[in-house]
Amino acid sequence: MLRPWHLSLALTRGKKSVSQQIVHAVIEDVRRGRLAPGFPLPGSRELGETLGINRKTVMDAYAELEAQGWVSTQTRRGTFVAENLPQLENVSVDKRSRSRTIPLEPSFKLSRPEVTLAADLPPSKWLSFNDGAPEIRHVPIEAVARAYRNGLRSTLQLRRLGYGDPRGSEGLRSALAAMLTADRGLAAGADNICLTRGSQMGIFLAAQTLINPGDTVVVETLSYPPAREAFRRVGAEIATVHVDDDGINVEDLERVCRRKRVRAVYVTPHHHFPTTVCMTPERRMRLILLAAQFGFAIIEDDYEHEFHFSHQPMLPLASFDTAGHVIYVGSLSKLLSPSLRLGYVCAPKSLIDRMAGEVMMIDRQGDPAMEAAITELIEAGEIHRHTRKMLRHYIERRAKFADGLNAVLRGRARFNVPDGGLAFWVRFDGIDLKRLVARCREKQLHIQMPDAFSSSGQAVGALRLGFASLDVKELAAATARLGAALAETKR
Numbered sequence: 388m389l390r391p392w393h394l395s396l397a398l399t400r401g402k403k404s405v406s407q408q409i410v411h412a413v414i415e416d417v418r419r420g421r422l423a424p425g426f427p428l429p430g431s432r433e434l435g436e437t438l439g440i441n442r443k444t445v446m447d448a449y450a451e452l453e454a455q456g457w458v459s460t461q462t463r464r465g466t467f468v469a470e471n472l473p474q475l476e477n478v479s480v481d482k483r484s485r486s487r488t489i490p491l492e493p494s495f496k497l498s499r500p501e502v503t504l505a506a507d508l509p510p511s512k513w514l515s516f517n518d519g520a521p522e523i524r525h526v527p528i529e530a531v532a533r534a535y536r537n538g539l540r541s542t543l544q545l546r547r548l549g550y551g552d553p554r555g556s557e558g559l560r561s562a563l564a565a566m567l568t569a570d571r572g573l574a575a576g577a578d579n580i581c582l583t584r585g586s587q588m589g590i591f592l593a594a595q596t597l598i599n600p601g602d603t604v605v606v607e608t609l610s611y612p613p614a615r616e617a618f619r620r621v622g623a624e625i626a627t628v629h630v631d632d633d634g635i636n637v638e639d640l641e642r643v644c645r646r647k648r649v650r651a652v653y654v655t656p657h658h659h660f661p662t663t664v665c666m667t668p669e670r671r672m673r674l675i676l677l678a679a680q681f682g683f684a685i686i687e688d689d690y691e692h693e694f695h696f697s698h699q700p701m702l703p704l705a706s707f708d709t710a711g712h713v714i715y716v717g718s719l720s721k722l723l724s725p726s727l728r729l730g731y732v733c734a735p736k737s738l739i740d741r742m743a744g745e746v747m748m749i750d751r752q753g754d755p756a757m758e759a760a761i762t763e764l765i766e767a768g769e770i771h772r773h774t775r776k777m778l779r780h781y782i783e784r785r786a787k788f789a790d791g792l793n794a795v796l797r798g799r800a801r802f803n804v805p806d807g808g809l810a811f812w813v814r815f816d817g818i819d820l821k822r823l824v825a826r827c828r829e830k831q832l833h834i835q836m837p838d839a840f841s842s843s844g845q846a847v848g849a850l851r852l853g854f855a856s857l858d859v860k861e862l863a864a865a866t867a868r869l870g871a872a873l874a875e876t877k878r
Contacts (some may be wrong), residue, residue: 393700394429405440409448414457417468426468428458432575449848504616509833514865516834516852518661518809519691523724523856525777530769531723531760538759547755553746554739555582555731556758560837562765563731571692572706573715578736581743582753586690586730587717590653591617592742593686593714594733602650605643605683607635609847611660614653614688623650627842630659634666637673649786651684655863656704657692660806661851662842665695665806671704678712685713691721695775695807695854696782719761721809722774729753729761781809781855788854788862795870809855815848818876824850826872 396412398405416422428434431449435442451464452458460466495802509515542548547556554560560580567573583589590613600622606615606629614626626647628639635654643649654674656666667672678685689702695701705715711734718730732742746752764770788811789804796802802813815823824834837847857865 389593392860394434394437396438398440406444406448406451409434409438409445410451410455413448413452417457417472422468423471424468424470428466428468430465435828468510477609496516499620500618502620504612504839507730507833507835510831513831513833514857514861514864514868516832516850516854516869517827517856518835518851519808519853520725521721521723521775521857521859523726523775524725525780527535527769527773530764534760534763534767534769535756537763539756542755542759547759551752551755553743553752554580556751556755556762558762559758560731561760564733566765567715567717567733571700572702573733575733579733581732581734581739581746582758583730583732583746584728584750584753584768585720585725586688586716587613587617588613588749589716589718589732590686590688590731592745593651593684593716594618594621595745596738596741597651597684597686597714599650603647605640605649605652606842607654607659608842609659609661609840610653610657610842610846611662611688614686615842618651618653625842630662630664634659634664635674637670637677640674641677644677644683649681649683651686652678652706653686653688655688657689657695657701658805660688660690661837662812662849663805663808663810665701668701669705675712676706679710683712686716687713688716688820690703690716690718691808692717694778694781694809696716696778696785697806700807705733714738719770722770722777727757727761729757779870784854784857784859784862787859788852788866791866795866795873799873810851810853813850813852815850818848818873820848820850823876826875827869830868830872832868832872834869 394409394412394416396408398408403411413422413428422428428449429437431442431445435445438445449458453460453466457469457472458466459469559578559582560577563580564575567575581592582590583592594617598618598621602623603626604618604623605626605628606618608627609630618625626643626649628643629636634656635652640652646663647746652674654666656671658665674685677683685704685708689703692700692703703713703715705713713734715733716730717733720727720729732739734742761770785804792800792802792811792813795814799818800813800815802811805811820837824836827834834850834852839848840851841847854862
C-alpha cells in the first residue's frame with residue numbers, strides 16, 4: 388500500500404524517549420492537517436528503517452497512539468489515522484498555531500478588565516526599601532524543618548495527607564483561636580477560624596461572601612491596593628474617606644453612610660497601610676458604633692499585629708465586637724516568612740462556613756503537614772521566641788533608620804518615627820517623586836512608586852520605606868543612596 392507521508396522528525400537525546408518523540412510528531416501532523424482521518428501510516432519496519440531505530444520502538448509509539456485514540460490498527464492492512472477525528476482543512480489556523488510554543492495571546496475574549504496590580508520586584512543584587520517585608524535571614528530554619536518533618540510524619544500516620552477540611556486543620560485552628568483569645572482579646576474557638584494562603588486570600592474571601600455587585604465598600608483615601616482590587620473584582624462601588632494622624636476620619640465615614648447604603652468598611656487600624664498611623668481608641672469605638680447604627684461590616688486587616696514598639700500592641704477592633712460586626716483578618720507571614728502563605732479569618736461560625744465553600748472553589752485546602760508544623764511551633768513557643776527576637780532587631784533598625792533619614796533629608800522631607808510596623812511614611816515637599824524613584828533605581832536602590840496607594844487616583848507626595856528586611860549596614864548604604872538621589876532631584 389502506498390504511504391506517501393514523510394515523518395519530518397529529528398530525533399534528539401533528552402528527557403523525551405524516541406517513542407515519545409514519534410507520538411508527539413504524529414499528533415502534531417494530525418493537528419496541522421498533514422495527516423487526515425483515515426490516512427495510512429508507514430509500517431513499523433519501514434518507519435524504523437527510515438529513522439534508523441529499532442522496529443519495536445515504532446511499534447511502542449503506534450500502540451500509545453492507538454491507546455490515546457489517534458490511530459487505529461487493522462489486521463493485514465496496517466495503521467491508519469483514526470476516522471473519527473474532525474477535519475481541520477477548513478479551519479482558519481493562525482500562523483502562531485504552527486509554532487510549538489504557546490502563543491502570547493489567546494484566541495478568545497476575556498471576561499473582564501485586566502488587574503493592573505503587578506509584583507514590582509527588585510533585581511536580586513539591589514537594596515530595597517520595600518513596603519514593609521520582614522527579615523527572613525533569621526528564620527529558625529532548624530526548628531521549622533524539624534516541625535515540618537514531624538508534621539509530615541504525623542499527618543501520614545493519621546491518614547490526613549488526603550483531602551480534608553477546607554477551613555484547615557482543627558489543630559491549627561484551635562491553636563490560633565487560643566492565641567487570639569489570650570493575646571488579642573478575641574473570644575474565639577476553632578469554629579470561628581478559616582485558614583487561608585495569606586491575608587490577601589482572607590480579604591478576597593470576605594469580598595466573595597459579603598459583597599454583591601453595586602454594593603458600596605468604604606476604604607481610606609490611602610489604602611492597600613490588593614484589598615481595593617478584591618472588592619472591585621466582585622463589583623463593589625468604592626467610596627473613600629480621609630485618614631489622619633488618629634486613623635480613619637469617622638465624621639467623613641458617617642457622612643458617606645448617610646448618603647449611601649454602605650455594605651463594608653475596610654481598615655488597617657493597628658498600623659495603617661501605608662501611613663503607619665495607629666487608630667486611636669476613640670476612633671475605634673466610634674467605628675464600632677457606626678457599624679451598629681448603619682449595619683455595615685468592618686473588615687479589619689491586622690497584618691503585623693505583634694510589631695509595636697512604643698507600648699504593647701493595641702487590642703484589635705474585633706476584641707470590642709460582641710454583635711458580629713467585625714471580620715478579622717490576620718497572617719503569620721510577617722512572623723516567619725512571606726513565602727509561608729498562611730493567614731486566617733476570624734468571624735462568626737456561619738460566615739466561616741460560607742468561606743469554606745468559597746475555599747472549595749479556589750484551592751480546596753492548605754497543606755496539612757505545614758499546618759501541623761505551625762501548630763507545633765505555636766504550642767512549643769517557638770514562634771513567640773522568634774517574634775521577641777525579631778522585635779529587638781526591628782527596634783534597633785528603626786532607630787538607626789530614623790537617624791540616617793534625618794541626616795540625608797536635610798529638611799526636604801518630613802516623617803514621624805512610627806510607633807509600630809515595619810515601614811516609615813516619608814512626606815516630601817515639592818519633590819518630583821517619579822524622578823526621585825528613577826534616580827534611586829539608577830543607584831540600584833528599589834523603591835515602590837506611591838501612586839498605587841491612592842484610592843482616588845490622586846498623586847501621592849510620600850514614600851513608604853520598609854526598613855525591617857535590611858540590616859544596619861544595609862540600611863546605612865540604602866539611606867546614603869537615597870540621599871544622593873535626592874540631591875540630584877530638582878524640586
